[in-house]
Amino acid sequence: MPARKDPDASTSVPCFYGAELRYKREQAGLTLEQLAEGSFRGLSFLSQIERGERRMPMDLAKHADERLGTDGFFQRRCDDVAKARRAGIAEYFADVAELERHARTIEDWAPMLVPGLLQTKAYATAITRAAMPRASDAKVDEMVSARLERAALFDADVPPKFWAVLDESVVRSRVLPPAGMVELLEHIDEVVRVTRSIVQIVPATVAAHPFMMGTTRIMTFADAPPLVYTEGVHHGQVIDYPPLVMDHQESYDLLRAAALAPEASLAMIEAAAEDFRDEAQQQDRLELRAVAQEQL
Known part of the structure; x- marks a missing residue:
């Protein structure tokens, strides 16, 4: 022993x-x-x-x-x-934030937002500010810092094996200006390749799948039973009842089957980044033209 x-x-x-x-x-x-x-x-x-x-x-x-x-x-x-x-972390997510550092595997389903472990500062700030419009700048900064610090788990000697399935709308949505979206998508691509994580995209052409509602995470551990975490607006729930955990795991497996292959998914992310890059460059040209006209 x-x-x-x-x-x-x-x-x-x-x-x-x-x-x-x-x-x-x-x-x-x-x-x-x-x-x-x-x-x-x-x-x-x-x-x-x-x-x-x-x-x-x-x-x-x-x-x-x-x-x-x-x-x-x-x-x-x-x-x-x-x-x-819970400094900077929602109370309902505090247990999950602690547990993820000890997980053997982390599997995320992200139907609306980029998972926290893949976010950039600009993206985290934008969605935090949108969710908490009355919060002080200091409070928003505290929450953003706490979210970004969670990514340090990838630097562990034996980091969790991370797998995320994203809806296509997550990488197409203009949460940030074009340049910020380029930074976000390039960051996702880099994290996936450097950490040997896996990201898959459920394309918009998939009309129905097992996880159509709600953010879901499944975590397994070397020395404890697996857990499921589901999240809605301003609340979250940890599920450890074995039959329900098994149901979520089966649904996640079916979701993966409905998604694009990992390489095709990264290609979609890179293509979306290129589209946003073109849009950003076009905006820069228009701004420079406007400045030039003002100087005439």
Whole structure:
């Protein structure tokens, strides 16, 4: 049996919290199974909390305090951990943002927006500002920075294997001016080639497919069951019920079958970038002509 890998409590607030939970559990002479009993939470969920990978919900913190006799410690620290984990990240996505760094594979379905791991600063800023028109510039900057920092997972010694399926409208939509769209599409192409990720495009000619509604992500792990994450406007849901996870995996496989092959998909992205480049150059020529006319 491989040696147990203890979390480094100095890494982050969640890791400190998880290490303390493991210490108190072992001090009380309880196994993970015994601590989880009666909590309505799965064993893998509790294990991920001890490794600093997931947030402890208040109901489980209360259960741990009662079982371990810790005088409300874990309940009092729940908010601290949540705040540390969600700086710049939506609360409903906080668990997923933590888990993706430990995933073996990440499979995204993006029907409307470029996945966060492939976004540029300009694109992330535009969609964040569109979703939060009343937010301060500082808040938008915080959220954009947090999103871009997530891409650091590609630099890990063993990064997750990333696979994304995008609707064709995602690469055609003019979220940014033409020059910004060129930058975005070239960035996607570069990330895919450098990280050996896979991107497929579902062409507009495909009238119906299994994932016609909603953003979906499937993540698998080396030491935990797979998870599904679905997202709508201002909300998200993590699904770990095995039959539902299997249903989502089957639908994702069917979606891949409906999409263009990876090389054909990259060719479409590059062609779209070229179209936007031509449009940007035409705009530049028109602006230069207008300036010249003003000087006459």
